[in-house]
Amino acid sequence: MDFLKDLKFDDKGLIPAVVQDATNGEILMVAYMNDQAVKQTIESGLVTLWSRSRQKYWVKGESSGHTQTVKEVFYDCDGDTLLIKVEQKVAACHEGYRSCFFRKVENGVGKIIAKPLFDPKKTYDK
Amino acid sequence: MDFLKDLKFDDKGLIPAVVQDATNGEILMVAYMNDQAVKQTIESGLVTLWSRSRQKYWVKGESSGHTQTVKEVFYDCDGDTLLIKVEQKVAACHEGYRSCFFRKVENGVGKIIAKPLFDPKKTYDK
Numbered sequence: 125m126d127f128l129k130d131l132k133f134d135d136k137g138l139i140p141a142v143v144q145d146a147t148n149g150e151i152l153m154v155a156y157m158n159d160q161a162v163k164q165t166i167e168s169g170l171v172t173l174w175s176r177s178r179q180k181y182w183v184k185g186e187s188s189g190h191t192q193t194v195k196e197v198f199y200d201c202d203g204d205t206l207l208i209k210v211e212q213k214v215a216a217c218h219e220g221y222r223s224c225f226f227r228k229v230e231n232g233v234g235k236i237i238a239k240p241l242f243d244p245k246k247t248y249d250k
Numbered sequence: 251m252d253f254l255k256d257l258k259f260d261d262k263g264l265i266p267a268v269v270q271d272a273t274n275g276e277i278l279m280v281a282y283m284n285d286q287a288v289k290q291t292i293e294s295g296l297v298t299l300w301s302r303s304r305q306k307y308w309v310k311g312e313s314s315g316h317t318q319t320v321k322e323v324f325y326d327c328d329g330d331t332l333l334i335k336v337e338q339k340v341a342a343c344h345e346g347y348r349s350c351f352f353r354k355v356e357n358g359v360g361k362i363i364a365k366p367l368f369d370p371k372k373t374y375d376k
Contacts, residue, residue: 149275
């Protein structure tokens, strides 16, 4: 994991990761990793995050089954952002949408421009 | 700019913006905006950033001419990340590459996988 020395983690020890659908280029989400989550993501081949709100590691999709299989990993010129191309199962967003970016700004207002692929209540209240 | 109330800026008053090529879906860069930079980006139609290192606004491409014309703006479920689809002139990266994500992790090592489109020395030392 020689490349880890090129990465710059912020004052909380985190780095943002842009997660992109490897198939169609859609941006699925942006989440945060610490150095252990980066290592685990690459070693396991499943996107693993550090939850800032829950202060714990979690394999993305561990409760919903909507995992993200790592295809390619890139990092930017400043070493302060990761780009992870993945194969997404079902949907990335906990609100049921394929992508977390389901609101588009139109005339200054956020409009929902996608349809949910699953019902969060049914998926998470099992 | 009603959607601004949906956005969550961090403790420094910033929000990350993923900038994506509207034509081919390539991720060009991730940069940071404060609320004024978000407004200015939408009103002017040119990506405008808040430089954390220089503590000033800058229109992306103002010195190089490599501007980013805004095509579409999205934000995520948590309201803490923007996605801006743009028309990129020449290249986004100050190191001369089309995308800032020109390093790919291969067997744990960062490898340059792109060719620069311009010479930064010639572009910025004018």
